[in-house]
Amino acid sequence: MASGYLCTVPEQAILLATGDDAASFLHSQLSNDVLKLGEKEARLATYCNAKGRMLASFLMWKSGANIYLQMTQDLLPAMQKRLQMYALRAKIKLSPATELFALGLGGSKAQAALAPWFSGLADLAVGGKLDATESCFGCVLRLADSLGQPRYQWLLAEAQALAVWPQLAAQLTAMPSEMWNLFAIHAGIARIEAATVEKFVPQMVNFELVGGVNFKKGCYPGQEVVARSQYLGKLKRRMYLAHSDASALAAGSEVFSSADPEQACGMVVNAAINPAGGVDALLELKSALINAGSLHVDSHPITLLTLPYALPNEEKTEEKAQEQAPASAEKQ
Template identity: 55%
Template sequence: MNNWNQFLTAQGARPVAIDGAPDGTANAPVADFGQSLTVPQLQEGFVAAITDQGLIGLNGDDVASFLHGQLTNDVEHLNQEQVRLAGYCTPKGRLLASFLMWRNATTIYLQLPRAIQPAIQKRLQMFVLRAKAKLHDASADDANQVVLGLGGQKASAALSAWFPALPATPFSKVEHALGTLLRVADAFGSARYEWLTSAATARDVWPPLTEQLAQGGNDAWQLSEIHAGIPQITAATQEQFVPQMVNFELLGGVNFKKGCYPGQEIVARSQYLGKLKRRTTLVSIADATVVAGGELFAVSDPEQPCGMVVNAAPNGVGGIDALVEMKLGAIEEGSSAAGAVRYGSAQGAAVQFLPMPYVLDALDL
């Protein structure tokens, strides 16, 4: 990781301080390459150095059954061509973590923010007990040293120089001598990919990729995730949401037919008893200070927050685009009246509601 970050710094990367990694250190995550990419740049095509994600690898005869009893999604039937979202809940059904999950012949992988990986990995380890399952930090493996995120109209053609066959549909994958290529949720009408590979390969492919695609860091990838409507639980939002509040079941992240897991009863009750009163939607806010965990307020009810920022990223034009979880009534109000919902307080920056890339449950709205 250090050599890769040093390489990126030489290319003009701008590091940011996150979770104890001060500006300018070899371990600091990369925000961008001097300026934030805009949505039109992402739509045309981009490659992002993703340096803020961790990776847990699990091996052993019982690993699928163990995880099947811990996560919101079906792990036992996960095959080597699939990629899935999955949640890890408290007994009260609140999300401690959200994962991008895939497997190969020997290992199941869980991708999550690097900042919360140690605590989540330790918690999972506590419940292994007698199961034949071993956990390790898979981001240290040579094959997973670097994660590149690609998307936009030009991304697939650029990747074809190294991959003779690309994953055909969202949430699928291919393995290749040069690494693992995951196709994740589409954004802006184009495919998006994560390419996990060695630092040596990444250094070789970065120059030709950046000749064709706009180069970005974590901010660019997060902006594309936000516009794909894909939430990620971070340290600021742990234990704040049941999965449906962040649309997780709409994204295939919850399997309601599988057996028990922590919080399963609460999650099922929210689904079948019609008690869900909150959803996550896409917004833009002309305030560069917006952060995950920040609160939103309806002008019509200024005393109590109506929602919370789930994920936020600079949009390249001075503001922030974000996924926000809020009361359904506030979503309706804010979508129909400009300035009806604001950030930080009822007098804060106005929240502009943008179209979601998928339809929220019609029974809700």
């Protein structure tokens, strides 16, 4: 896997936003800055309810005046309906971008495999977007590394994807599409699924640590709760990388600790089978209990692994929190 792999991206759908007000409307609804989203970048974002709970998580990018929101497939109909409902008189049209097909590539050889269609890949940083030298071959997004190796998502028409697959497969190891979810888990990037809608505020799944929340962008649904969670007091719940010997784990399943066996201490955010055995998962947990006793899901013991990024020291005095909080947060 380290040398290079190739797969289709599973269980994902893309919502296309067009119209004169597309950027300004989405900016007013999402947790990240849409107005400043450039042509050469991709950003994470979330859509929250009024209580700051995540309704969906997105990978978003821009092409011309068009804005694309990629999410888990089971959420697209509800997200399209909800966003369109709140658009009111805004000049925006939302429609599934069914013409786009997503290929996932990673490992040390992925850059060389993509080179025939993209120039400048060596300079493409995480969060970058690069258009193909020929427009019919779409664009590539540089995603967060996983297992110490780069990841790319190539978005193009299905016909072109079928055409380039043999050339890519000659250089990279073709893998089942489910492996893409495993790599996303090891990148520490949470994906909201139908089973976890409205279960978490962004910080509970480390979303602000991976660039999914902009605390200076202005109002959006749930912003007051998200800002208060960030600047006041201590964040008591975080997301952790874990392994289980179970044959499968489902998103939304409850996690229990032997230190407090009567009530759940967390929830499975995402999970994927590891070919080496068992299941790897992202778990949202009460931080106070991660070292207080053994963890388990459905009687299967849980072993915590190391995330690819550090969790901050959450201890804050009230005075320090007030110093850190921007004026906009205090007024929300």
